[in-house]
Amino acid sequence: MSIQFGPDYVRAIAPYQGGKPIAEVAREFGLDEAKIIKLASNENPLGMPESAKQAMLGAMADLGRYPDANGFELKQAITGKYDVPAEWITLGNGSNDILELAAHAFVQPGQSVVYAEFSFAVYALATQAVGARAIMVAAKDYGHDLDAMAKAITTDTRLVFIANPNNPTGTFIPAADIAAFLAKVPQNVVVVLDEAYNEYLAPELQYESIAWVRQYPNLLVSRTLSKAYGLAGLRIGFGIAQPAITDLLNRIRQPFNVNSAAQAAAIAALNDSAFLQKSARLNAEGYKQLTEAFDAMNLEYVRSYGNFVLVRVGNDDGAGARINLELLKKGVIVRPVGNYGLPQWLRISIGLPEENAGFIDALKSILS
Ligand SMILES: Cc1ncc(COP(=O)(O)O)c(C=O)c1O
Numbered sequence: 001m002s003i004q005f006g007p008d009y010v011r012a013i014a015p016y017q018g019g020k021p022i023a024e025v026a027r028e029f030g031l032d033e034a035k036i037i038k039l040a041s042n043e044n045p046l047g048m049p050e051s052a053k054q055a056m057l058g059a060m061a062d063l064g065r066y067p068d069a070n071g072f073e074l075k076q077a078i079t080g081k082y083d084v085p086a087e088w089i090t091l092g093n094g095s096n097d098i099l100e101l102a103a104h105a106f107v108q109p110g111q112s113v114v115y116a117e118f119s120f121a122v123y124a125l126a127t128q129a130v131g132a133r134a135i136m137v138a139a140k141d142y143g144h145d146l147d148a149m150a151k152a153i154t155t156d157t158r159l160v161f162i163a164n165p166n167n168p169t170g171t172f173i174p175a176a177d178i179a180a181f182l183a184k185v186p187q188n189v190v191v192v193l194d195e196a197y198n199e200y201l202a203p204e205l206q207y208e209s210i211a212w213v214r215q216y217p218n219l220l221v222s223r224t225l226s227k228a229y230g231l232a233g234l235r236i237g238f239g240i241a242q243p244a245i246t247d248l249l250n251r252i253r254q255p256f257n258v259n260s261a262a263q264a265a266a267i268a269a270l271n272d273s274a275f276l277q278k279s280a281r282l283n284a285e286g287y288k289q290l291t292e293a294f295d296a297m298n299l300e301y302v303r304s305y306g307n308f309v310l311v312r313v314g315n316d317d318g319a320g321a322r323i324n325l326e327l328l329k330k331g332v333i334v335r336p337v338g339n340y341g342l343p344q345w346l347r348i349s350i351g352l353p354e355e356n357a358g359f360i361d362a363l364k365s366i367l368s
Contacts, residue, residue: 010128016122018041019040019041020333025333031331036332037351039332039334040349042308042349043226044230045286045350046275047230048231048234051268051269052231052268055268056261059261060261062260065260066256069255071263072086074266074267075089077267078238082210082240088242089246090239090240090241091237091238091258092222093235093236093237093257094235095223095238101249102192103127105248105249108130109132111158112133112158114153115149115162116145117138118341119162121340123161126161127159135153137149139169142171142302144164146177146180150184157186157189158189162192164194164195170302170303170309171304178193190219193220197228199227199280200227205305209221214242217242220245222238223237223239224237225269228280229276231266234266235262236265282350287350290359293363297367299312307349309348310342310345313344315344320343320345324346326366327362332358332359334349
């Protein structure tokens, strides 16, 4: 028998399933790459902002050197934008890095982590990777049931993950509910409030999570530049928390976890409010375009506050995979979510108007 390496809990991990790359679909289905529509990874359909591209090009001359391990200038930009001290910021190789760092820093094997059913897949992965026990709390209307999550916390719970808005369902938790939840959580339990899609929220729904960070030493807010800021490929995100948390995250992160091009691009993107507004506007229009089409096709969908929509494409458990395959054959890449326990649904990232239209046409012809 061959030797098995590593602990059982690592061998039990099912790897993260990302959106299929365009080149792979082109190869597999014999399609022209240029004609493929990818609405599978909640990326910004506008691509990266020109301001970030210029900043990145400027940083290229120095790529022979290591990046600034402490990200001084980027932290200055974040400090300016969110009014927090630099000592409260942890930079991450994507916000995914922050989520994993939190699990590694705060949870030991055998302790537990609480998260919601149908919430972001990385919470389960990060929990498993540290040999912790997952306490997955049943979703309510496809979103977080914060009352049940508070009750699910046990004496060995060290971490809670909350996504607001949530991926892949797009649900949103109003600020008052989060405030009530934070007041209930024991002080030795770290709460990660993952706000990867925050920038897509309408102004009336925006809330000041940083004020909670000031109030609660056990709160870590995580943000990314992969979504509305259009920098998914550069891998850059950050966490904001008081020093008791930030200090530990910074001890275990890789010294150079964020590369110099990403740092330079992120500074430019954070200051590019015109691009952010354009992205949010395009997203709102695309949401209307997609959901009006779903209404016309009589398809159920979950009200989404992010840059994607979860739509039910059939009533049998083979529906998601089947329709996904048909869409791939037509050169449209979306995200099946059977791995989330949602086999009748597909998650569609909101694209450019013509991309949304191409997807709608393909779906119509498949379902008719
Ligand atoms: C809820 C949520 N959190 C975090 C991430 C991680 O994104 P990134 O590592 O690109 O910042 C994603 C990406 O899809 C997400 O949906």
